[in-house]
Amino acid sequence: MPAQFRKAAIVGGNRIPFARANGAYARAGNQDMLTATLDGLVARFGLQGQTVGEVAAGAVLKHSRDFNLTRESVLGSRLSAATPSYDVQQACGTGLETAVLVANKIALGQIECGIAGGVDTASDAPIAVNEDLRRMLISLGSAKTVQQRLKALSGIRPGQLLPEVPRNVEPRTGLSMGEHAAITAREWEIGREEQDQLALRSHQNLAAAYDRGFFDDLVTPFLGLTRDDNLRPDTSLEKLATLRPVFGAGESATMTAGNSTPLTDGASAVLLASDEWAAAHDLPVLAHLVDAQTAAVDHVHGGEGLLMAPVHAVPVLLARNGLTLQDFDFYEVHEAFASTVLATLRAWENPGYCKERLGLDTPLGPIDRSRLNVHGSSLATGHPFAATGGRIVATLAKTLSEAGPGKRGLISVCAAGGQGVVAVLES
Amino acid sequence: MSDWYRDFANSGLGTTITRQLGLPRPAVLRRYEPGQPLLTGPGLVGAAGEGRLRDVVSGVLAAAGVRVDGGTDDERLSAVVLDATGLTGPAQLAAVHELLAPAVRRLGPSARVLVLAEPPADAPTVAQAAARQALEGLVRSVAKELRNGATANLVLVPSDAEAALASPLRFFLSGRSAYVDGQVLTLAAAEVPAGDDPDRPLVGKVAVVTGAARGIGAAIARVMARDGAHVVAVDVPAAGESLAQVANAVGGTAVALDLTAPDAGPRLARQLQARHGGLDVVVHNAGITRDKLLVNMDADRWNAVMAVNLQAQLDVTQALLDADGVLRPGARVVSVSSQSGIAGNRGQTNYAASKAGIIGMVRAWAPEFAARGATINAVAPGFIVTEMTATMPLGTREVGSRINSLQQGGLPVDVAETIAWLAQPGSAGVNGQVVRVCGQSVLGA
Numbered sequence: 046m047p048a049q050f051r052k053a054a055i056v057g058g059n060r061i062p063f064a065r066a067n068g069a070y071a072r073a074g075n076q077d078m079l080t081a082t083l084d085g086l087v088a089r090f091g092l093q094g095q096t097v098g099e100v101a102a103g104a105v106l107k108h109s110r111d112f113n114l115t116r117e118s119v120l121g122s123r124l125s126a127a128t129p130s131y132d133v134q135q136a137c138g139t140g141l142e143t144a145v146l147v148a149n150k151i152a153l154g155q156i157e158c159g160i161a162g163g164v165d166t167a168s169d170a171p172i173a174v175n176e177d178l179r180r181m182l183i184s185l186g187s188a189k190t191v192q193q194r195l196k197a198l199s200g201i202r203p204g205q206l207l208p209e210v211p212r213n214v215e216p217r218t219g220l221s222m223g224e225h226a227a228i229t230a231r232e233w234e235i236g237r238e239e240q241d242q243l244a245l246r247s248h249q250n251l252a253a254a255y256d257r258g259f260f261d262d263l264v265t266p267f268l269g270l271t272r273d274d275n276l277r278p279d280t281s282l283e284k285l286a287t288l289r290p291v292f293g294a295g296e297s298a299t300m301t302a303g304n305s306t307p308l309t310d311g312a313s314a315v316l317l318a319s320d321e322w323a324a325a326h327d328l329p330v331l332a333h334l335v336d337a338q339t340a341a342v343d344h345v346h347g348g349e350g351l352l353m354a355p356v357h358a359v360p361v362l363l364a365r366n367g368l369t370l371q372d373f374d375f376y377e378v379h380e381a382f383a384s385t386v387l388a389t390l391r392a393w394e395n396p397g398y399c400k401e402r403l404g405l406d407t408p409l410g411p412i413d414r415s416r417l418n419v420h421g422s423s424l425a426t427g428h429p430f431a432a433t434g435g436r437i438v439a440t441l442a443k444t445l446s447e448a449g450p451g452k453r454g455l456i457s458v459c460a461a462g463g464q465g466v467v468a469v470l471e472s
Numbered sequence: 473m474s475d476w477y478r479d480f481a482n483s484g485l486g487t488t489i490t491r492q493l494g495l496p497r498p499a500v501l502r503r504y505e506p507g508q509p510l511l512t513g514p515g516l517v518g519a520a521g522e523g524r525l526r527d528v529v530s531g532v533l534a535a536a537g538v539r540v541d542g543g544t545d546d547e548r549l550s551a552v553v554l555d556a557t558g559l560t561g562p563a564q565l566a567a568v569h570e571l572l573a574p575a576v577r578r579l580g581p582s583a584r585v586l587v588l589a590e591p592p593a594d595a596p597t598v599a600q601a602a603a604r605q606a607l608e609g610l611v612r613s614v615a616k617e618l619r620n621g622a623t624a625n626l627v628l629v630p631s632d633a634e635a636a637l638a639s640p641l642r643f644f645l646s647g648r649s650a651y652v653d654g655q656v657l658t659l660a661a662a663e664v665p666a667g668d669d670p671d672r673p674l675v676g677k678v679a680v681v682t683g684a685a686r687g688i689g690a691a692i693a694r695v696m697a698r699d700g701a702h703v704v705a706v707d708v709p710a711a712g713e714s715l716a717q718v719a720n721a722v723g724g725t726a727v728a729l730d731l732t733a734p735d736a737g738p739r740l741a742r743q744l745q746a747r748h749g750g751l752d753v754v755v756h757n758a759g760i761t762r763d764k765l766l767v768n769m770d771a772d773r774w775n776a777v778m779a780v781n782l783q784a785q786l787d788v789t790q791a792l793l794d795a796d797g798v799l800r801p802g803a804r805v806v807s808v809s810s811q812s813g814i815a816g817n818r819g820q821t822n823y824a825a826s827k828a829g830i831i832g833m834v835r836a837w838a839p840e841f842a843a844r845g846a847t848i849n850a851v852a853p854g855f856i857v858t859e860m861t862a863t864m865p866l867g868t869r870e871v872g873s874r875i876n877s878l879q880q881g882g883l884p885v886d887v888a889e890t891i892a893w894l895a896q897p898g899s900a901g902v903n904g905q906v907v908r909v910c911g912q913s914v915l916g917a
């Protein structure tokens with residue numbers, strides 16, 4: 046075992062522009078998008094034919110034929126076929142989790158460099174056959190005689206022909222993620238206007254970043270799309286205010302299509318390495334992945350919001366690193382819903398909640414909101430589940446690098462199933 | 473994008489028909505491929521008067537394995553190299569005629585006529601200046617008379633620039649110069665590094681190619697990589713998808729950058745320094761057209777063309793010159809101008825102005841580059857067959873592609889080969905020149 050850990054460097058990233066579902070990438074599958082994203086990364090860093098320590102990536106919505114999605118994408122890319130790869134799935138936390146996994150292997154000296162990524166398509170989602178029909182087809186497959194086969198076939202009923210489309214629903218509660226978020230929004234009394242304001246800033250920040258060329262070396266166009274097509278540079282509070290609530294019910298419903306992320310297609314990848322490997326290849330080090338933490342909450346019986354796990358993960362991470370919530374120059378809080386971000390911040394400010402739920406004597410306190418999601422986040426880019434983590438890691442790493450050495454950033458990503466992944470980056 | 477007419481004219485039936493109707497028969501040009509011999513058959517080296525370059529020429533040809541005995545009378549010649557540096561006056565031009573006439577009669581397909589002389593401007597007497605200048609008329613006319621893909625070019629070699637001759641000599645004789653015809657190139661004295669590998673002359677070089685996502689730029693990237701360079705392929709962020717494909721195909725690096733951004737030059741310089749420790753070759757190929765008659769031209773069209781085609785080249789080059797140690801010794805800058813910049817073109821006042829401006833730029837910068845042991849040159853393509861020209865109306869396209877001595881449009885690779893040659897270390901004596909890649913177009917000739 047190596048005696049010392051080394052912090053993994055983030056060399057750079059690549060993603061394709063994110064596209065609203067059933068739009069620009071309607072005909073592209075996960076493997077197409079991930080392969081193109083890897084190839085864009087290869088082109089940016091001149092990695093043609095090179096063997097990378099490993100590629101870890103994954104998708105949340107995945108066809109069963111894509112069981113080896115990442116490996117197949119690597120084989121289709123310009124990386125050396127000798128590059129090992131594996132799939133990871135931790136819902137919306139997938140992209141950040143893969144970065145943590147690759148960084149940890151680098152930290153341990155098991156690999157010198159690696160690529161972390163994620164991809165998702167809501168347009169080309171797998172559709173399963175009805176459960177009854179599936180069982181019937183299995184018995185048909187194992188039938189030996191003609192009689193047995195006919196018997197099995199005679200069991201088909203018209204209703205069984207209806208396919209099962211994956212739904213964005215928590216299996217144990219039957220509620221959609223938006224409905225869960227609406228409950229949390231109501232609990233924390235998150236207002237409509239503050240949500241719209243957050244959404245507006247996300248669009249404005251993203252548009253400004255594109256305009257100044259910030260994404261020139263983070264994004265590679267795909268299938269004719271050059272920018273995230275969910276981006277509305279000219280949206281306004283007035284326009285956002287006209288949208289009708291889609292989650293929650295009655296007077297208290299505040300969550301609209303404008304302050305919630307849409308279903309999105311896209312992919313992202315991040316190149317991580319040891320400092321030595323980066324130097325040997327004349328590649329930059331934008332930032333280091335300092336530490337990471339995951340947490341999970343019981344959203345079924347525990348009385349905690351589905352998307353509140355990062356709220357629990359962050360204090361653990363801060364304590365381990367001797368940091369306070371205010372010790373950061375930038376915050377990347379994934380905007381699954383504007384209300385999720387606002388509930389997260391409010392929870393950290395709340396003495397009662399911090400004491401009872403997080404076991405903290407003093408609350409984590411407020412953050413400087415001007416440091417939050419400064420280059421836009423999921424409300425503007427859209428949110429292809431597994432691709433969001435890679436987008437955030439690369440964006441924050443470049444943000445920190447631009448700000449100069451010694452800058453620190455916090456990433457917080459909530460995920461389905463009541464989970465959360467958070468991490469600290471430092472330039 | 474294939475040249476259907478050329479293919480037809482070279483088919484069995486097509487040969488008969490075009491001959492009977494007296495139609496042009498554009499040749500299938502001999503183009504360079506790695507490992508290809510310099511010439512396919514014997515060459516002839518002659519001199520008018522007391523030439524001083526015979527030995528240099530024979531040495532280069534012998535090193536390339538070319539027979540220079542002139543072959544037997546029934547053998548086709550692959551090249552005629554005529555050393556006219558000994559011309560003393562117009563009377564001696566007769567000797568040039570005497571030597572060329574029988575040789576031209578024996579030329580094979582894609583053969584080369586290359587005349588070497590001293591620059592008229594250096595002539596000690598008026599009569600000598602006149603005789604030297606006369607060669608230009610002669611060579612340009614021979615080029616128009618040659619058939620079957622053969623070309624004729626003139627290289628002016630000042631008395632102190634003999635060492636610079638080898639690289640241009642090889643270029644003009646080889647398939648790399650397939651579409652360069654009727655040109656006059658003036659060499660300058662320079663320190664020429666020895667020992668270019670003729671098949672991998674750019675090995676170890678870092679070459680930036682702008683506008684590399686498609687068209688001529690993509691061809692330049694491919695040829696430079698083939699010749700051994702690491703290509704840094706630059707194009708606008710919106711072209712990133714095909715840019716990445718080009719970079720991956722040539723084992724290079726993609727840089728998405730709008731060259732008209734205010735900090736484009738310094739950004740590029742920083743990246744080249746950090747990632748590649750500097751650079752050796754810059755090819756300014758990115759260019760746009762926004763055609764309109766002058767009277768209908770709005771400011772946007774005018775400014776956009778100037779910004780990309782001329783100002784960005786000036787700014788980026790200056791930024792690279794200013795950035796300490798980024799431009800390595802022996803650097804090469806090649807700018808893509810255009811035939812329109814020489815001949816002018818209706819509807820292209822903005823474009824032609826920008827492309828003529830490039831010529832002014834390379835000429836003005838040449839002395840400063842020479843002082844650094846570097847060079848800066850322009851290449852002016854004529855009618856080059858690209859996706860762009862494929863969308864032109866058939867008539868316009870046919871006329872545009874036939875009005876040159878080779879009776880066909882050039883290919884992106886022809887422009888690329890010329891640029892890659894100028895980028896070679898051995899091309900140190902080619903500086904401040906404008907090389908047209910136009911098949912000796914009648915426009916602006």
Ligand SMILES: NC(=O)c1ccc[n+]([C@@H]2O[C@H](COP(=O)([O-])OP(=O)(O)OC[C@H]3O[C@@H](n4cnc5c(N)ncnc54)[C@H](O)[C@@H]3O)[C@@H](O)[C@H]2O)c1
Nearest residue numbers: 683685686687688707708730731732757758759810853856
């Ligand atoms: N095709 C011809 O027949 C012909 C003839 C003469 C000269 N030329 C010149 O050759 C060059 C290449 O021509 P082509 O036919 O391949 O054109 P093209 O349009 O196919 O390619 C030009 C490339 O330059 C890029 N570009 C444009 N503006 C840029 C900017 N601001 N920053 C970075 N990249 C930018 C474009 O995105 C494009 O990929 C041009 O300079 C053109 O003027 C072409």
